[in-house]
Structure formats: C-alpha cells, structure tokens
Amino acid sequence: MRIDVVTLFPDFMRQCAAVGVVGRAQQRELLQVETWNPRDYATDNYRTVDGRTCGGGPGMVMLIEPLRKALMAVRQAAPEPVHVIYLSPQGARLTQGRVEALAKLPRIALLCGRYEGVDERLLAHEVDEELSIGDYVLSGGELGAAVILDAVGRLQEGALNDAQSAEQDSFSNGLLDCPHYAKPVHDALGDVPEVLLSGDHAAIRRWRLKQALGRTWLRRPDLLAQRALDAESRALLDEFRREHAQ
Numbered sequence: 527m528r529i530d531v532v533t534l535f536p537d538f539m540r541q542c543a544a545v546g547v548v549g550r551a552q553q554r555e556l557l558q559v560e561t562w563n564p565r566d567y568a569t570d571n572y573r574t575v576d577g578r579t580c581g582g583g584p585g586m587v588m589l590i591e592p593l594r595k596a597l598m599a600v601r602q603a604a605p606e607p608v609h610v611i612y613l614s615p616q617g618a619r620l621t622q623g624r625v626e627a628l629a630k631l632p633r634i635a636l637l638c639g640r641y642e643g644v645d646e647r648l649l650a651h652e653v654d655e656e657l658s659i660g661d662y663v664l665s666g667g668e669l670g671a672a673v674i675l676d677a678v679g680r681l682q683e684g685a686l687n688d689a690q691s692a693e694q695d696s697f698s699n700g701l702l703d704c705p706h707y708a709k710p711v712h713d714a715l716g717d718v719p720e721v722l723l724s725g726d727h728a729a730i731r732r733w734r735l736k737q738a739l740g741r742t743w744l745r746r747p748d749l750l751a752q753r754a755l756d757a758e759s760r761a762l763l764d765e766f767r768r769e770h771a772q
C-alpha cells in the first residue's frame with residue numbers, strides 16, 4: 527500500500543512513519559509513505575501557501591494552487607487511482623471499521639490543513655473524504671494523518687509479528703480490550719489473576735472475553751449496544767454484571 531501525505535511539515539510526518547510498526551512495514555516494503563510539501567509548488571519568491579480569509583475575519587486560509595499542484599504530483603507519482611482524505615474536525619469520525627476498509631486500498635493521500643483551513647473549492651474538487659480523529663481542534667491535520675498512518679499501516683499483511691494481536695486489539699471485535707499483565711506474578715501492586723497462570727487456554731480465552739465484555743459494558747455501553755452477542759458472550763457478561771453488583 528502507498529500513502530502520500532501532503533503537509534507543510536514533511537519531516538514530522540516522515541518521522542511518524544519511520545518508527546515502530548509503520549517503520550517496520552516500510553522496511554518490509556509492505557507500505558510506502560511519501561511526503562509532499564505544498565510550499566514546493568508555490569510560484570512566488572516567498573513560497574506563499576496561504577492567503578487572507580475572504581469576507582474578513584482572523585487568520586489565513588491555505589491557497590488552492592500549491593495544494594492542487596501538489597495533489598497533481600501525487601496522482602502522477604504512481605499509476606493506481608488515489609483516494610484523497612482531508613483531516614479536519616468537520617469530517618466523519620474515524621472508526622476501526624473505516625480503518626480496515628482504508629487498509630485494503632492500493633493508495634490513499636492524506637491532505638493536512640493548517641492555519642484556518644483549506645479553500646473550500648479545493649476540498650470540493652480534489653478531496654474524496656473528510657475524516658476527524660475526534661471532537662477537538664488541533665493546530666493542523668498532521669496528527670490526524672499520523673493516526674491514520676499508524677492504524678492503517680499496522681493492518682498491512684505481515685506488519686505485525688503476531689497477526690492475532692490485530693484480532694485481539696480493542697475495537698477489532700467491537701469490544702474494548704481485556705486487561706494485560708506481565709511478570710512479576712506477585713507484586714506490591716497486586717497479583718496476576720490466577721486463571722492466566724493456569725495454562726488452561728480455554729479458561730483464559732473465556733476470562734479475557736468476559737473482561738472485555740465487562741469493560742465495554744462499564745466504560746463504553748454505546749459500543750455494546752451496536753454489537754450482537756452470542757450465547758457465550760451473553761452468559762459471560764451476565765456473570766460479570768452479577769459479580770460487579772456484589
């Protein structure tokens with residue numbers, strides 16, 4: 527998969543893509559990340575990429591031309607069609623389901639805005655999808671782009687050493703993750719739950735599922751409402767609720 531990032535801060539985005547699982551996915555050639563700086567496509571001596579807001583008001587808006595030329599270069603850089611995503615609070619909330627769909631595309635481009643935003647005409651003509659990573663305002667789209675780089679990059683086949691960990695992730699099955707423990711088994715902060723030391727993998731699976739269901743019920747009941755539960759899960763959640771009520 528190829529991801530092109532249009533950003534005024536290419537070094538920052540390259541660093542985000544160079545570490546951890548995403549960096550390893552690039553080394554394994556499972557993922558290619560390229561950055562494009564609109565300032566390189568500005569035509570004046572000052573390499574201007576922003577302009578005053580029409581109608582007055584504070585701040586500046588990113589100009590059409592440098593972004594349009596950068597996106598044209600992105601499109602021309604590889605043969606596959608590219609799905610262009612703009613990161614902003616006005617976008618649809620990013621979900622794991624959307625991440626999994628994006629991870630299957632051959633190419634996406636991430637357009638990172640700065641200042642007060644991007645000229646609406648550029649968005650209308652060049653952007654396929656607007657996505658938000660949450661209901662808050664950042665100073666630019668780069669952190670949203672970094673979230674997508676990571677969430678999509680780690681799902682590339684072969685990016686994770688243990689494919690199961692992608693399956694067991696929070697939200698992969700629509701539930702919050704279960705608790706995790708490492709050594710020491712006994713610590714001043716408490717002990718590791720006995721079942722995890724039992725070697726009974728069936729019991730451990732049930733315990734983890736029960737904890738995931740219980741946590742989701744306690745912390746994110748909205749997620750539970752969206753999810754049909756099979757008989758085993760309903761029984762485990764009932765057990766958790768009874769224990770929690772005591």
Ligand SMILES: Nc1nonc1C(=O)NCC1CCCCC1
Nearest residue numbers: 613614639643658659663664670
């Ligand atoms: N929230 C968000 N989710 O994705 N991006 C977000 C953001 O807050 N971005 C900053 C804005 C700032 C003005 C220009 C356009 C980006």
